[in-house]
Amino acid sequence: MEIEKPLMVVAIDFGTTYSSWACSMRHEYEDNPTKIHVRQWIGGEHLSPKAPTTVLIKPDGTTLEAFGYAAQDKYAELVEGGQHKLWYFFTRFKMKIFTTNGLSRQTMIEDITGKLLPAVTVFSRAIQVMKDDFLSQFKSKLEGRLEERDIRWVLTVPAIWNESAKQFMRQAAVTAGIRNEYLRIALEPEAASLLCSYLPMKTFTISGKHSTFQTFKKGSKYMILDAGGGTVDVTVHEVLGTGKMKELHKASGGAWGGTVVDGAFRQFLIKLVGNSIFQKFSMEHTDDLLDMLRTFEVKKREIQTKKDSTIILRIPISLLNIYKNETGKVLQESISQNEFAGKVKIINDKIKLEGTFFREFFTQAIQSITSFVRTLLQNKNLEGVKSIIMVGGFSECLILQESIISSFPEINTIIPQDAGLVVLKGAVIYGHNDDMILERVCRYTYGIAGAIPFVKGVHKDEYMEESDVGPLCNSIFVKIVEAGQHIKLHERQAERYFSLNSEDQDHYTFPVYISTSVSPTYVTDVGCSKLGSLTISGIDTSVPLKDRKVAVSMIFGGTELEVEARDVHTKEITTVILDFLQ
Template sequence: MSHRNSGFCVGVDFGTTFTSVAFAHSSSAGEVKLVQTWPHSSTGSSSADQVPSVVYYTNPATRAKCWGYETLPRHIRPAPKPMQWFKLLLQMNNSASRRAGAPGLETTFHQLQLANPGPAGNCSPSSVGSHSFTALTITPAQETADFLQAVRELAVASIKQSYEFGWVESSKITYILTVPAIWSDSARNLMIQAAERAGYGSHRVNFNFVSEPEAAAAYTLKVVQPNNLKLGDTFIICDAGGGTVDVISYKITELNPLRTDESVCGTGDLCGSVFLDERFEQYMLRLLGDQVIDKMKPRSKAEMMRTWEEKVKLKFGNDVNEDMLEVTVPGVADNPALSVEDGFHFMTTAAVQQIFNPIIDRIVKLVEQQVNGVQDQGEHVAAILLVGGSGCSQYLLEKLKQGRFGGRGKIPVLQPVNAQSAIARGALQRGLEGSMVHKRLSRRSYGYLSHKQYAGTMAADVKARKEWDPGHSFWKVGGNLTWYIRRNEVVAQTALVTQLYTRKVPVPSNGFSPRLVFEDFLVSCDLDTPPDYNFQDPSAITTVCYMYSDLSSVPCSSFDVRMGSDGKQYYIIDYDVTMKIVDEVIKFEMLHEGISYGVVTAKFDEQ
């Protein structure tokens, strides 16, 4: 929704661990409100601005559920094992992401020195995640829809409580949902399906997407003091969330209104705060042993994790006394050798550092890569802005402040106010004011596979794959990659490119109409220089989706007819496919002789 349309806008930051919601009316865009009336939340607590992204199905058959704070052990008997991390599973539980080389749980856990998240592993959120879906016959997309529906219903209730009833009833509500910038196109498609199932309406009509780092930039650059913004300065946004970390840089091109260009292609990784939780759980498992951990009741384990979260994870690095690094271990017998006494375990600074460092080091590396990319272009990095759940970490802040980034000197690192709700606020701002980003850089190359006429000057590896085409009467080579958009290519707010497709179809001898539904593959590549043929680097090429172009309504008389070298007649069919990337999502349209024949059906591989 732009500022020209009257109505309510709701920014939804659906996070791996917590979710935040901000809303406002377009006529009073400066009066931003946050949803804070989460069921069973503690009034006035520091977490009032967000709700845990957790669901517990009390009756899986009917999908009856508790969600958010309702799933805490003190509210349910017996204590539940709620399903968490389902947002991460949208990205990792589809074969398109696996082929793309997107890090799955197993890969990520190995890189972060974590145990494999299988059924025989510990009782971590990951093991309660993907394996629980199979037992309940509920997919991650379905659980995401159930959770987002509960969030939407509460957001609407909050709006009705905050504004006059008649005004609310007569106003349209538009939603802006955030998605990680590192997500695959298949994961984004699953998110569209989940939002539509959750009652958000139709994509691009009632709701839109914005990448999490762009939402963060929209808010943080607004709250930076105006005299700190200068034309030509570049700011690096580090959105360190619960599951993913996105790092992106924006160059100031206008001050009033504020406009930016993406400076360096953004990067990201799976190294959010949930992986700190996993490392802590494994630390406790090694410390106390399987038998002690297994005997702990769910409520005791939840209390242990709560004190880790509030007393250690959020405060570490903030000059806290080492004696304050304690977690509760209810029911565990005293053991001075293990620093366990009176139901508490006292952690040393060195132990906490061992938990933090593998995760924090990956985040720092992402920021260093972005800084180096900006500086290599001769641009000035004015500051690094740190947002998100992990972005509130004092330890991460200090680590970034210590960095010299290629020896070029220190760069100011800032944690804007309201860092935890910055993404939701930025999504709301994007919905009310439109995008402040004018030029973007494509994160990957997009293209399609085709045959190419063989030429004698082609390389040996290409020559070896030539084959005769009787319809066109020439030698051809398969596996040719034609790229719509290349990685790092500058694209406008809406990327729009068109490619010509040519098909040859045998003319039926029995007078029947030929089949005029054509299947193509949209592929992608994350390399800076994508290959010309798929056989040159097969592992670098990912099938994004299958595209079905239906020309059945086009009369065959409009097609050229050509005699092939095999003596058979062929229809030669030319048509254009236009690809649009709008609000983080790909759409296609088909044209024949300049006439649109509708949207090309895209089927994403989601198994």
């Protein structure tokens, strides 16, 4: 059993593009919640508070060789020596579980060469290396002072992820050696909101027409725009006082993060040299590709909307040579005859991109984000929102900042220092105090399948089934909570009773469904899907069958769904297993 107030909290921000961990002791949190230790990673000649989310696994398919910058460097060495073909190199793989339908423990993901490994293996190795890295960094400081149960681990996930994806991350963390009872799941924009509520005003850059900045005053409402590498999460909070908050609108967003910009740049390179040449370059000179993408990442954050200066990147000589060998032409000369004439120039090993053309890489992502935010702000339930707080690594991009400021001049746009670290640090605060969000809004309608008396002409004939009490209509969506419903933290829903059917039955399993509709009729309606199953076990078989019933109550309002079941006859709490991984 975990203690109520852990002596240390360690948060792992598992990002699409970059990841890291941070921590603080209980006494540090009580003295100053923002006093948080952030890991510094070595990348080349620089220190960075985050490392690339890259994993290198040995040819056996299970053993981790390296993570982050070290994984990139080691893989580049293997490629250069022609020894990489049996190794597994994964990069920017987090979004795989967001885009995968029917996510399961057997879900496979591809490395950059198309080789497959179980997703849970790749994710757990990434979490494990950060867990072990923390323990090695703090071993001398913690030895003899802290036991395993004194540490609470926090793992961040996007707020728009469903229960299946959250359970997958929890499973990966447990596989990595973090005990289930010591782990909390934090929603990324919520974590950011918590940190921002503690930061002094001087640490924010503020743009907007309002003369006073009272974002965290009791009664104030603000939007958190968490723009990361993969997803953009948006949530809206109202301050309740005493540091508590409530969610005003269900978490929403989409896959419009910084990798969309990276994808546009990659498509430009493919058009520039041709797909086959780009793939050959990617496979044979991975180190040069990674260097080019690192440089692009820096330029991506610095580019501004109002400047027409030329953007200069280094183009690898290896790519120029492959192009010449494959086509018999010089790339510099070919550009003058294709669609990039006047927009792109190559001089020696430099590629110069006209500023307006470079900004086109951002068009899709920024239009998606601004359009979504605009629609959200028109919601009548969000009247009074006067601030947008931009957090996440992509929020450090100047062109995104300027686009939000210019698109919503009537609202304060607030950008904290080190916006890319806000989620990570906020997750540490959440680990110390996980009841600061007192009310959340359901993203989906949750329910179970049930049966009601069949009414001819009302119900579908295919769902009719005869029973001792007359014809019944099966597959009815029995609603428990509905999308958009405001639910208080750990709010217990009405109990549902289930009877067992045979003398030797000591467990009961039934499916749980979700729907994007507020009031679906059948579990097969458009927008409905099976979330997973719920199994109640440990039921006393000595109780007569007619009295053998269980009462099940679902508990919402936290970052994960909870369920409690009790044996009606013995009144004992029974074991419940939630399985959202198909």
